[in-house]
Amino acid sequence: MLTVQYARAEPGVKINAVEPGYTATELGGAANPLGRPVEVSAATVVRMATIGPDGPTGVFAEDDGELGW
Secondary structure (H helix, E strand, O other): OHHHHHHHHOOOOOOOEEOOOOEOOHHHOOOOOOOEOHHHHHHHHHHHHOOOOOOOOOOEEEOOEEEOO
16 A cells, blocks of 8 residues: 555656566575566566556556556
C-alpha cells in the first residue's frame, strides 16, 4: 500500500511495485529447478520501467497484469 500512497502524493511520477516471481538466479541456488528464466522476470521489470505517460501508477504488477492489493 506504500506504493499507492507514494503514487497519490506524487501524481506527476509513475510509481509502481513489481513482482518478478521466483527467478532462477544465484540467490535461489545454482541448482534451482523451480525458478523461471531471468528473461521472463526481467520482461515485467522492463515493461513497467518504460511505461509511457498514459501508463498505470500505484499498481502491483506481475507478468502481463496487475496483482490485487
